[in-house]
Amino acid sequence: MTTTERTRTYWLEHAWLGTHVEPGVAVDVGADGRIAAVRTDVPAPPPGAEILRGLTLPGLANAHSHAFHRALRGTVQVGSGTFWTWREVMYSVADRLTPETYLDLxxxxxxxxxxxxxxxxxxFHYVHHAPGGTAYADPNAMGEALxxxxxxAGVRITLLDACYLSSGFGQPPDTHQLRFSDGTADAWAQRCSVLEERDHARIGxxxxxxxxxxxxxxxxxxRWAEERRAPLHVHxxxxxxxxxxxxxxxxCxxxxLLADHGVLxxxxxxxxxTHLTDEDIALLGGSRTGTxxxxxxxxxxxxxxxxxxxLQQAGSPxxxxxxSHAVVDLLEEARAMELNERLRTRTRGHWxxxxxxRAASADGHAALGWDDAGTIEPGARADLATVALDSVRTAGPLxxxxxxTAVFAATAADVRHTVVGGRHVVRDGAHTLxxxxxxxxxxxxxxxxA
Structure with a gap:
């Protein structure tokens, strides 16, 4: 297959193919943005191919984001406190959001x-309405902005529209939380049902x-999620x-509580x-609920x-x-999961x-309802992320x-290329859009x- 107006070829200097790293791989992408063929043992770029130098991984999936928390970076790290004191600062930012400022952020x-x-x-979206709880003319204006x-930005999204009705057990929403609440779960479901999926967007x-x-x-x-076969997430x-x-x-x-009400x-x-009993772990693993x-x-x-x-041993993917985007770096999240477990157990090599x-790519995509993404194989969506192997962090290893090297040494700063659906969104470290x-x-x- 040669590159034409309807197809294109990417040549990967090195590619992680799920089990091993393969040098010299050509990935042919069809007009539908899916991988048409993966050809190994291609030592030089084919004519017209786009060249991805470094190690190319499947595109990564960020399975949990609160986009507006990015505005807290550097602010909430001042002083001390707990989650609950951090939350008060977070509310002050949420109070200022509008559909326009949220779109920009x-x-x-x-x-x-x-x-x-x-x-x-x-x-994971819960800032639905105007401050005080008044609905916008479009009740989904904030979700549509996301x-x-x-x-x-050239990425896919699963909008996980969150039901948020109370400030605590048996307590109504406080002043900050009024804009999160639809009043009842039925009203939440009615509003969510208006949201439409698009080529780049799914609704969970x-x-x-x-x-x-x-x-x-x-x-x-x-029930709303089950009827639509949509992903359902919960803190x-x-x-x-x-x-x-x-x-x-x-x-209990x-x-x-979630198990007894059909959520798992x-x-x-x-x-x-985080804070689970042995029974909790068995319930999550036995129901195949993800983590x-x-x-x-x-x-x-x-x-x-x-x-x-x-949790994984019990059956939880x-x-x-x-x-909260203290950093945006899925390689660091992957590394931290292993290193945290080492600190907790004082043994090495848990994953x-x-x-x-896989947790950062295929399994993350599956958790978001994109089962056809996160791998480099024919039929998968042509999503690629290329990590440099010649930076000060990655130079040296074979x-x-x-x-x-990618998991235990590289950072987000080492990503040189990002391809989404066959489209080059990041080229040589610069965003194209x-x-x-x-x-x-x-x-x-x-x-x-302001």
């Missing part, structure tokens, strides 16, 4: 993700947390205080899953280290997210580099150890401080 944040090799983002931002659901959705309304959210056991409050209100753990299952992903670990946020907020290895890359991403970020964040 999210576009820049998603462009930052593309620069980090991320080709799909799962946006979908448009992803298109502008989220239970913000067991403290934010009353137990008698959990099934409504689960789960992120803090011990939430577990204690759940025990006081319901006499949050995981048991193979299309559900628990985010964080999204967000190590850079979990350590930034001093939340703790979740039992990722035990692992994915990764950058959550291979290949397993960590190319056949590229997977280990959003000029000057740092300046776009600075302006968008400054607008929320």
């Amino acid at each position: 999210a576009r820049a944040v998603y462009a930052e993700m593309a620069l980090a090799g991320i080709t799909t983002v799962g946006e 979908i448009q931002a992803a298109a502008d 659901a989220a239970v913000h947390s067991v403290r934010a959705v009353p137990a008698d309304q959990l099934a409504t959210v689960a 789960l056991s992120e803090q011990t205080a939430e577990n204690d409050a759940c025990h006081a209100a319901h006499g 753990t949050p995981t048991r 299952g193979p299309r559900t992903t628990g985010v964080h899953n 999204c670990m967000c190590p850079t946020t979990e350590r930034d907020l001093a939340d703790g280290i979740g039992p990722a290895a035990a 692992l994915s990764l997210g950058s959550d 291979t580099a290949a397993a960590l890359l 190319p056949r150890l590229g997977a280990e 959003v000029p000057d991403v740092p300046r776009a970020l600075a302006r968008a964040v400054a607008a929320l401080r």
